Amino acid sequence: METNRVFKLVLMGLNCANCANKIETRINHLEGVEEATLNFSTNQLTVLIKDTVNKDEIVGGIKQIVKQLEPDVVVKESETAIGPHNMCHHGECGGDHDEKVKTRSFFVENIALLLGVFIFIIASLFAIEEPVKIALYVVSYLLIGGEVLQTALRNIFRGEIFDENFLMMVATVGAFAIGEYPEAIAVMLFYEIGELFQGYAVNRSRKSISSLLDIRADHANLVTKSGVKEVVPEAVLIGEWIVVKPGERIPLDGEVIEGECYLDTSALTGESVPRLVRVGDEVLAGCINTNALITVRVTKVAGESTVARILELVENASSKKAETEKFITKFARIYTPVVVGLAVLLAVVPTMMGADLSTWLYRALSFLVVSCPCALVVSIPLGFFAGLGGASKQGVLIKGGNYLEALNHVETVVFDKTGTLTAGVFKVTQMNPMGMDETQFLEFAAYAESQSTHPIATSIVEAYRQVIDSTRITAYEEIAGHGIKATVDGKQVLIGNKKLMTQAHLESEEVETIGTVIHLAVNGVYAGYMVISDEIKENAKMAVTKLKQQGIKRIVMLTGDHVGVANKVAEELLVDEVYAELLPDQKVEHVEAILGHKSKDKHVVFVGDGMNDAPVLARADIGVAMGGIGSDAAIEAADVVLMEDDPLALCKAIEQAKQTRAILYQNIIFALGIKVLVMILVACGLATMWAAVFADVGVTLLAVINSTRALKLRK
Structure with missing residues (x-):
């Protein structure tokens, strides 16, 4: 949540991932800023500042940095959590800026580009004297690539050299220098068109991701x-x-x-079956009323509602970057200068050995065009964000x-x-009366237990489901x-455990079961027993089985319950190890022991109910809270929250992590593979600048589209 030391800004119109990295780096170097994270997927900047600095001064410094690096980007205060209205869709941003942009047509926005294309066509198709033709080519080039040239020169003066603008400027100016006028213009044109499509694809991806997460109602009656x-x-x-x-909603x-x-809770819990709510039931923001009018008394203001907390959680999730994201950012900083160096060698070395300068200079320039790592810098953060949204x-x-990446290991x-693994609610799960029917047996038990507040007594009274007439009870004593x-x-x-029956000199049944056995005697005659148990959740066994199928080597159960009950549950669920009668601090000790014996680069997950397991949730590599939809403790302590009270959701989380990783690896292998292949072809003279531009812009476009597949979990 936002505090006096943490604030958020939205950078409207930021479509360049490389520029986002530069902005983030520069802001982190501002005096007074402890940490700044720019989430390219949402265009949201989160800034943590020192207590002693003035927020307005920091905001002013941030705006200055953004204006220097991206003059067209508008910096605004972040008013709400993530949603489509916070996304900039191809330059269409919120507020006054939004309205101005919307009123401008595509043709007015791109007048220079269209005019440059027109002049380029005239110069290419008509027989014109050479000096005039060259002049028209120059004018066309400046109109089409003017913005790229301006940005490149501005960045050079600021020490920001190795980006896509610099590479395109060097490549096309070099092509002009060796007389390849039409190709230089055509390549710049192709690059600009590719950038338009790329910006459109990125913003469409952002919109599709954020619209899935925008589960707020826009009004209240x-x-x-x-x-x-x-x-x-x-x-x-x-x-x-x-x-x-x-x-x-x-x-x-x-x-x-x-x-x-009936409420559709799928937006919050992923559960497709509607849930019936009646008078007295709690309802949560974000759910959809499917069939009938209801009146609700509000218990939380908008900013503290469940949906607000969820959106805040997902929004902040993207700021915690995975190792793959960090690696790609570092890789891009090293990769581009190295490729530029190789391009220089490609031009110089053959020429020094007597080869034709223009031929090898053309190859070197084409080599430069393909070197930009945009496909990775853009698609990897989008892929992770899509994976988080899909989850x-x-x-x-x-x-x-x-954490999404860690779930793979x-x-x-x-x-x-x-x-x-169990519901955490005591219920009568078995009755074995002797000498009377079940109705009479349960009636005696309920009346005898009706004066007690013990959870087991409460469960027996609830099972009776009738009003207790206290006048029928004339004596009551707890032993x-x-x-x-x-x-x-x-x-x-008499109602109680086996010790009570023994004390009354009554023979009772020996029962081995998961739950607690309660014996009953009436007028000195043993009347049978009932079992009170904490029911095993419906999908618990399936979850354990599926986890093993997913490659989890060891599944452990910890509990404060009795050894006998714990062993029975573990046996039914096929759990590998069980430790019973543990206090909360002993659970931490057991988890620490497991952490001490884990394999290198592997992780230990602890799954708890989020209420009394906070120390263990925090200690594990990945803490997972069950049924945390209404639990502040779960959301605070856990790294992963399973909003539906279902252990099978953990399997879905691991599946989502594996699917997201597969998509990201596809992008990395595809992007680098195509680029390296085209680099080799260019160096050998088997590919032109056209192929180089496709390997840059085209591959980026395909990688971005592929990233959005992480939104939907394969069945």
């Missing part, structure tokens, strides 16, 4: 004395009432006070590209039992460590 009034969600206060109509967290409906649509919030998964003795309808009822 506020109930007032004069009737229902449509307002922005930010205007609604806690305690006020709102009406949510069928088909509308719930704008704020609250409690249903009138009506019932969120599966109900999995991953707090950074670094998981060796051990450690599960907490209660609330993670510590054993159970309860009560008089119901004049009959003495």
